[in-house]
Amino acid sequence: MADMSELRFTKGHGTENDFVVVPDVDARLDLDADLTRRLADRHAGVGGDGVIRVVPTAAAIDESVRAMADRAPWFMDYRNADGSVAEMCGNGTRVFAAYLRREGLETADEFEIATRAGIKGIRFEGDVVATNMGRWHLPEEERARADGFDALVHVVGHGDPWSALSVDMGNPHTVVALPEGVDLDGLDLLHVPEVRPVPPHGTNVEFVRIVGPAHIAMRVHERGVGETRSCGTGVCAAALATSFWAGEAEPTQDWTVDVPGGRLRVRALPHHEVELAGPAALVADGMIDLSSL
Numbered sequence: 001m002a003d004m005s006e007l008r009f010t011k012g013h014g015t016e017n018d019f020v021v022v023p024d025v026d027a028r029l030d031l032d033a034d035l036t037r038r039l040a041d042r043h044a045g046v047g048g049d050g051v052i053r054v055v056p057t058a059a060a061i062d063e064s065v066r067a068m069a070d071r072a073p074w075f076m077d078y079r080n081a082d083g084s085v086a087e088m089c090g091n092g093t094r095v096f097a098a099y100l101r102r103e104g105l106e107t108a109d110e111f112e113i114a115t116r117a118g119i120k121g122i123r124f125e126g127d128v129v130a131t132n133m134g135r136w137h138l139p140e141e142e143r144a145r146a147d148g149f150d151a152l153v154h155v156v157g158h159g160d161p162w163s164a165l166s167v168d169m170g171n172p173h174t175v176v177a178l179p180e181g182v183d184l185d186g187l188d189l190l191h192v193p194e195v196r197p198v199p200p201h202g203t204n205v206e207f208v209r210i211v212g213p214a215h216i217a218m219r220v221h222e223r224g225v226g227e228t229r230s231c232g233t234g235v236c237a238a239a240l241a242t243s244f245w246a247g248e249a250e251p252t253q254d255w256t257v258d259v260p261g262g263r264l265r266v267r268a269l270p271h272h273e274v275e276l277a278g279p280a281a282l283v284a285d286g287m288i289d290l291s292s293l
Contacts, residue, residue, distance in 0.1 A: 004029065004290060009039070009046055010099060011284040014091030014129075016229035016261025020048040021099050021282075024077075027059035033083030038293040040081035045293055046286075049228045052092055053077035054099060057114040065114055072114040074100055080224030087171040088115035090232015094129040094280035097122040102282060117170030130277035132269060133236055138244070139166045148245060153205060154194040155187055161196070164205075165241045169274075172203040172223070173237035177210075177245060184209040184217055189227040204231060206238045214251075216242055217258040229261030236274050239266040 007029070010021040020039045022029065031053045040048045055077050057069040065075055076096045078086050096113060100106040101124070109124045121132035140150035149163035153176050164176045174195050178184060184207060193205045202223040209217045218238045220231040239255035251274075255266040264278040 007039075007288050007290055009286055009288060010282055011046060011048070011286075012095040012099065012280065012282045013261070014094045014230065014232065014280050015259055015264060015278055017089075017091040017231060018048045018229075019089075019092055019095050020046045020051045021095065022051060022053050023099075023103070024053050024055045025105075027055050029053065029055075031077060031079060033079070035290075035293075036079040036083040037081070039288070041293075046288060049081055049222070049225050050086070050089060050092060051079045051081075052089075052096055052099075053079075054096065054105075060114070062116070065116065068114040068119050072112040072119050074105060075114040078115070080222070081226075082224045084224040085116070086224065087117040088120070088233065090131060090133060090169075090234075090236065090276050091230055091278070091280075093120055093122065093131045093133075093232065094278065095282070097124075097129055097131070098280040098282055115170075125277070127279060128277050129280045130265075130275050131232070133233065133274050133276050134170060135272050136167060136169050136236065136240060136274055137272070139168050139172075144244070152196045154196075155189070155207075156191045157188050158182070161194070164195070165244065166199075166203075167237035167241055169233040169237050171233055172199055172201060173206060173234055174199070174203045175206045175208060175238050175241035177208050177242065184219060187219060189219060189221045192226075193221055204234050204237075206231070206234045206241075208238045208242055210242070211256075211258065214253050215256045215258075219260065230259040230264070232264070232276050232278075235259065235264045236266050236276050240274065 057075040151164040152161040154161040220234040243251040251268040
């Protein structure tokens with residue numbers, strides 16, 4: 001890391017999935033796992049579910065990311081709170097986009113950003129930010145179509161494991177439709193849900209309850225973080241899985257998804273893509289003394 005004693009940051013959230021946003025327009029900062037953990041620490045640091053570095057795409061370390069620079073000048077370098085690198089973060093894309101607009105780094109109502117999961121299209125609808133989350137797929141589609149599930153998930157205190165469906169949103173998800181009589185609010189998500197077969201790169205686990213037509217409620221245990229108030233890619237995965245269980249290869253209508261932190265909209269797009277829409281808030285700006293972390 002360059003010799004930096006202080007670090008400017010912005011705190012933001014999307015449906016209370018919160019992030020420490022760190023501008024690095026000169027590409028001087030080495031956002032390693034240790035610094036990420038210290039920044040995300042809710043007691044000794046700024047606190048957040050993850051850390052987002054705002055850096056020119058052309059300056060990214062990964063060659064595959066740099067290749068996106070012609071279309072998307074800014075790269076969302078995202079890390080989970082435990083310091084692990086993540087492919088992307090759905091709620092984070094909205095916070096990232098709101099930061100770019102506030103700082104004048106982007107000025108249009110529609111633009112594209114770079115992530116490790118590819119280019120994501122952003123569209124502003126007043127106070128709502130919509131992100132084209134890109135293509136999705138079922139990693140075990142043949143089994144899913146035959147059995148309706150491809151994994152088992154066990155939660156502490158709930159006896160036999162529940163059947164679940166894997167959904168790839170550019171990052172891995174495992175979605176559980178809660179059996180009749182199981183209270184969504186009563187789940188113990190302090191412990192990591194046990195998933196079988198064991199995902200090679202870990203997984204985010206979503207627990208879903210039907211509220212009404214095209215309307216679900218969800219809680220999520222995020223890989224590398226724990227339970228969060230919201231997860232954008234998880235919201236999409238949950239809506240897509242529920243639509244699949246209802247017999248639709250792709251959603252034919254918008255889905256409303258309630259999470260502890262608020263409400264989001266999921267919309268199917270052409271070419272097997274999906275859009276996530278919801279609010280983004282930038283709530284504080286500050287300067288942190290790195291020697292104090």
